[in-house]
Amino acid sequence: MKYLGLAYYNPEKFAAMAPDDVQALVSQCPAMDDRMRATGKVLVAASLAETRDWVALRPRGGKPQISDGPYTEAKEVVGGLFIIEANDREEAIRLAAMHPAASIGEAGGWGVELIPMESFFG
Template structure:
């Protein structure tokens, strides 16, 4: 089964990092991502640009577009990845190897893991 893992972070804490600290953090994350990829459990992984989100929804029968992420909170979704696992227990084990679960505690990093249901017509 596939599981979507959403990696959250504290935007205010993240913005205090200098460019060199951001680069060092990215370099520290790379071995974790590589190990997950080599395990065969990691599918797609990507970072999301913050402050470039829009929300699209229907309002009175018309499409409404609003700037910014839908949820207003100190935590933002910063990246996502898809993993393959037998069940939720294994998904937790696999996801715990990701940098958002292992590094950056001071940045408020955390993971939300959701099973993905595929709809076949």
Template sequence: MKYLCLAYYNEAAFESLTPAELEALGKECQPLDEALRQTGKLGTVASLQHRSAVTVRPKGGRISVTDGPFVESKEQVGSFFLIEARDLEEAVQVASLHPAARLGEHLGWGLELRPVETFVP
């Protein structure tokens, strides 16, 4: 089964980091990212640009498009990745290798895992 892993962060906390702190954090993340790749269960992975999105919703029978990369929340989705796992237990085990599961508590880092259902017509 595939699992979508959404990596969250607190934008204000992240933006308060100095360039040196960002660089140090990146160096801490590298071995964790590599461990995740080495599982052989990692599929697509990507970081998202912040402040460059729109929200599309139905409103009054029409499509409403508004600026903003998020639904009302202090946490932002900063990246996502897909993994393959037998079940939720294995998905948690694999996703736990990601930096957002081990580092950045002060930045509001965290992961949300969702099973991906494939609909075939």
């Protein structure tokens, strides 16, 4: 089964961190990402652009209404995503736990949401 992992962060908490702390945190990510990809179970992984560059589309009168920013207002925003192939829920959790946002970055409000996918085109 395929699972979508959404890696969240809190922009306010992240911005409040000292630059050296941010660098120390971010510098750990490539090795952790490599370890996760080395499982052969990662189908897609990506970091997302800053929310100031996002565009939201909502249906209004049968046409898309376009606005700036994330679709929802929240303290946390999605900063990255990944899709994994796992044999079961336990394996999916084990794989998602390898993602940096699941195990480090507490000061920046990091976290991962793991969602089973019902269909996948790729």
